[in-house]
Amino acid sequence: MLPFARVTIIGLGLIGGSIARAVKAKMPTVRVTGHDADPDVRETARAIGFCDDVTDTPGAAVIDADLVILCVHVGAIGAAAAAIAEDLPAEAIVSDVGSCKAEVARAMADALPGHIIVPAHPVAGTERSGPEAGFASLFDNRWCIVTPVEGMPEDAATRVAEFWRRLGANVEMMAPDHHDRVLAVTSHLPHLIAYTIVGTASDLEEVTQSEVIKYSAGGFRDFTRIAASDPTMWRDVFLSNREAVLEMLQRFSEDLTALQRAIRWGKGDELFDLFSRTRDIRRGIIEQGQDDPAPDFGRSHN
Amino acid sequence: MLPFARVTIIGLGLIGGSIARAVKAKMPTVRVTGHDADPDVRETARAIGFCDDVTDTPGAAVIDADLVILCVHVGAIGAAAAAIAEDLPAEAIVSDVGSCKAEVARAMADALPGHIIVPAHPVAGTERSGPEAGFASLFDNRWCIVTPVEGMPEDAATRVAEFWRRLGANVEMMAPDHHDRVLAVTSHLPHLIAYTIVGTASDLEEVTQSEVIKYSAGGFRDFTRIAASDPTMWRDVFLSNREAVLEMLQRFSEDLTALQRAIRWGKGDELFDLFSRTRDIRRGIIEQGQDDPAPDFGRSHN
Numbered sequence: 001m002l003p004f005a006r007v008t009i010i011g012l013g014l015i016g017g018s019i020a021r022a023v024k025a026k027m028p029t030v031r032v033t034g035h036d037a038d039p040d041v042r043e044t045a046r047a048i049g050f051c052d053d054v055t056d057t058p059g060a061a062v063i064d065a066d067l068v069i070l071c072v073h074v075g076a077i078g079a080a081a082a083a084i085a086e087d088l089p090a091e092a093i094v095s096d097v098g099s100c101k102a103e104v105a106r107a108m109a110d111a112l113p114g115h116i117i118v119p120a121h122p123v124a125g126t127e128r129s130g131p132e133a134g135f136a137s138l139f140d141n142r143w144c145i146v147t148p149v150e151g152m153p154e155d156a157a158t159r160v161a162e163f164w165r166r167l168g169a170n171v172e173m174m175a176p177d178h179h180d181r182v183l184a185v186t187s188h189l190p191h192l193i194a195y196t197i198v199g200t201a202s203d204l205e206e207v208t209q210s211e212v213i214k215y216s217a218g219g220f221r222d223f224t225r226i227a228a229s230d231p232t233m234w235r236d237v238f239l240s241n242r243e244a245v246l247e248m249l250q251r252f253s254e255d256l257t258a259l260q261r262a263i264r265w266g267k268g269d270e271l272f273d274l275f276s277r278t279r280d281i282r283r284g285i286i287e288q289g290q291d292d293p294a295p296d297f298g299r300s301h302n
Numbered sequence: 303m304l305p306f307a308r309v310t311i312i313g314l315g316l317i318g319g320s321i322a323r324a325v326k327a328k329m330p331t332v333r334v335t336g337h338d339a340d341p342d343v344r345e346t347a348r349a350i351g352f353c354d355d356v357t358d359t360p361g362a363a364v365i366d367a368d369l370v371i372l373c374v375h376v377g378a379i380g381a382a383a384a385a386i387a388e389d390l391p392a393e394a395i396v397s398d399v400g401s402c403k404a405e406v407a408r409a410m411a412d413a414l415p416g417h418i419i420v421p422a423h424p425v426a427g428t429e430r431s432g433p434e435a436g437f438a439s440l441f442d443n444r445w446c447i448v449t450p451v452e453g454m455p456e457d458a459a460t461r462v463a464e465f466w467r468r469l470g471a472n473v474e475m476m477a478p479d480h481h482d483r484v485l486a487v488t489s490h491l492p493h494l495i496a497y498t499i500v501g502t503a504s505d506l507e508e509v510t511q512s513e514v515i516k517y518s519a520g521g522f523r524d525f526t527r528i529a530a531s532d533p534t535m536w537r538d539v540f541l542s543n544r545e546a547v548l549e550m551l552q553r554f555s556e557d558l559t560a561l562q563r564a565i566r567w568g569k570g571d572e573l574f575d576l577f578s579r580t581r582d583i584r585r586g587i588i589e590q591g592q593d594d595p596a597p598d599f600g601r602s603h604n
Contacts, residue, residue, distance in 0.1 A: 123519050125519075127584070181508060183520060185506060185522070190521035190525055197554055200491075200557045212488055213586040218427075218489025222528055224587055225524060225584065228581045235577060239570055239573075249565075255505075260548065272537045275533035277501065278530065281514065291519075291523045298602060299600055
């Protein structure tokens, strides 16, 4: 039994477009309807053909849906929810894919009183964006975190979880607040730091931008990938998950200061101890299939 | 005309082993002799067979060499140079592959007075180490920075540069001090920050290590690769290039504080401006062939 028969995707970028492709690949009998606020994106989506139908209005997209997934930036969730409120069937489940969950859950509940809301976050993506960037295997063996909110029917979360399993993901249930603290450290802080160091490097006077680019293979290029992510998405994430991000940032700054002192005072043992400890985390990530085990992430060397 | 006929490699880890393999692949008539202080590494190197000969002492390895490359950790360069001093032919050129150049150049000059020294740094590597980790194409289209020191015959640097070009690298000449400032930002600071954030994440109480590993696909995993690099190598780098690293770290901390304030006070425009600016650097790196253009570094998605 498929968990849903008619799935509507609002927002046809990297994630929305990948969900559509994955549904067509893994649940081909499910009808996929899409809508995007940007007419160019709708045009591209129609040309690629990853939806059965792309509608010109959000209301027309949801009118017979049993699952609606809002795949828009976190800061635009409230408006996207409000735009479907009038046409949303009473029994439809509304979900999303945002990287912060507490504020997003509140925004959806406010815009859709009386409706069934099950926020979710597939922890997957690339540095690309737009309807062309998606692919059907994006969620394979990645985690999707479903964050049920109080007062909603229990089986709604179960059905959303089953939907994500069918798309290839592993599913975990978690309270929205805990999600936001976990992602602050595994995703939001890394992005903030990557954006910062790439900015720092490009502002130097005595080292030219051309030198930074040339010699990036020494480590810097690993940071530039996530610093090339969608600026609107990440602005919204930092504003929405402000408290957890600031707390993790504070801890990171303290740890960095300790290392700075160790370097200044020539404490090689302290450096060595930390540098040895961090290898275990990488090993865990590889063992659990969350990254490519090949050196250099499997970059081609030819 | 090949720049050298008999090349000796002291230290048969990732870089030394890759140089040996690259010489055999690209200059098959050149005789490659190797030595490593660790008998297990010598045994492995003999079994793999990437050298024509692996000697049990450093002296025996250099006795008829015209190029000797010290491929040991930066902190061990002085001792490695001293160990070959007695047997080194007067006309041989001594080079290295260290990630810092000013201090390394001084250590080699002190240990080998009257000899010809041409420090160099191939900006290439992976998170792996040891004799099994190397491969012949490691330097293809990567940069090798040659940092000539005053008072040495000019054609020595030219020959070392030609050697690296034959191995597939692009070569740039640079003063040792400038090299150390460039690499502080393109390599040393990124490693320091990656080690720090992986340490910060593993020290959290309320977010478990298992959660950090599970949800690492959100960005964190990009940092764990370089934080899995050789701890001895990196301890030595930070101690050797202390001043430049501390200065870059100071700039980074200031920039991070500015972003922290922008998040705290909800200044979305400031965040958006930085996040847009950093995309250009990534574009430059891709255009100049210094990284894989595929999304996610070309990680396999299947």
